[in-house]
Every structure is written in C-alpha cells, then in structure tokens.
Amino acid sequence: MRFLQPPDWPRAKGYSNGIAARGEIVFLAGIVGWNAQEVFETSDFAGQARQCFANITALLEEAGAKAEHVVRLTWFVNRTEYLNAGKELGAAYREYFGRHYPVMAVIGVEGFVEDGAKLEIEATAVIPD
Numbered sequence: 001m002r003f004l005q006p007p008d009w010p011r012a013k014g015y016s017n018g019i020a021a022r023g024e025i026v027f028l029a030g031i032v033g034w035n036a037q038e039v040f041e042t043s044d045f046a047g048q049a050r051q052c053f054a055n056i057t058a059l060l061e062e063a064g065a066k067a068e069h070v071v072r073l074t075w076f077v078n079r080t081e082y083l084n085a086g087k088e089l090g091a092a093y094r095e096y097f098g099r100h101y102p103v104m105a106v107i108g109v110e111g112f113v114e115d116g117a118k119l120e121i122e123a124t125a126v127i128p129d
Contacts, residue, residue: 001019001020001021001069001071001126001128002019002020002021003016003018003019004016004017004018004019004020005017005018012101014090014101014104015101015102015103015104016101016102016103016104017103018103019071019072019102019103021071021126021128022126022128022129023069023126023127023128023129024063024126024127024129025124025125025126026060026063026065026069026123026124026125026126026127027122027123027124028056028059028060028122028123028124028125029122030076030120030121030122031052031055031056031059031120031121031122031123032048032052032055032112032114032117032119032120033047033048033049033050033051033052033055033117033118033119034048034051034055034114034116034117035051040116040117043116043118044118045077045078045081045082045084045085045089045118045119046085046088046089046091046092047092048117048118048119049085049089049092049093049118049119049121050092050095050096052119052120052121053092053093053095053096053097054096056070056096056121056123057096059123060123060125063125063127064127065125065127067096067097067098067100068097068098068100069125069126069127069128070097070100070102070123070124070125071102071103071124071125071126072102072103072104072122072123072124073102073103073104073105073121073122073123074104074105074107074121074122074123075104075105075106075107075119075120075121076107076109076112076119076120076121076122077106077107077108077109077118077119078108078109078110078118078119079108081118081119082106082108082119
C-alpha cells in the first residue's frame with residue numbers, strides 16, 4: 001500500500017487523499033451499527049459507529065484481512081450528529097483502526113432504510129499479495 005501525497009499538498013487530517021495498492025480486493029456493503037442479531041443496542045451516534053467498526057473488522061477477518069488493509073471508507077451520516085459526535089467518534093475509530101487513515105468520504109443523508117440507524121459505512125480493503 002502506498003499513500004499518495006503530492007509534496008506541495010498539505011497533509012490531510014483524519015483521512016488520506018489517495019492510496020495505491022495491489023492484492024485481493026474486499027468490498028463490504030453499507031454496514032450499520034447493529035449487533036449480529038440486527039438489533040441496535042444504542043441510539044447514540046458514536047456508540048453505533050463503534051458497532052459499525054466492530055462489524056467491519058469482523059467481516060474483514062472473514063476475508064483474512066485486518067483494519068490496516070482498509071483503503072476506503074464511505075460514510076453516510078446525518079451531518080449534525082456526525083459533527084456533534086466529535087471526540088467520542090474519534091476514540092471509537094482509533095479503538096478499531098488505530099492511526100490508520102484510509103481514503104474517506106463523508107456524505108450527509110436525510111435518513112436510512114434501517115429504522116434506528118444513525119450511520120452507514122461502506123468499506124474497501126486490499127489484502128497484499
């Protein structure tokens with residue numbers, strides 16, 4: 001995995017602008033913050049994010065991948081709840097991904113198909129050859 005950082009660009013904060021990678025590609029669907037029984041244990045944004053990250057890493061394990069192999073996260077969120085989650089969201093992220101910051105996009109949406117969902121995250125990983 002090679003992080004793309006043109007020398008005259010400022011370093012991105014909390015994400016990477018680009019990544020080049022080779023290997024087996026793993027695509028994860030939009031993952032919400034419910035448990036394995038499809039029950040939301042909390043209505044808290046950061047709490048659901050923590051569960052999303054747990055779900056993502058469990059799926060990665062099934063593929064033989066780790067959090068460090070993630071090259072892209074696409075977040076679908078309510079903008080206000082995302083911005084208000086602040087430090088709690090950052091702590092939840094670091095609990096599962098450490099200081100690994102893949103390419104990310106955050107998209108504000110009005111609602112989710114799953115009643116009670118506070119966010120949905122798609123992930124792409126590349127397991128090195």
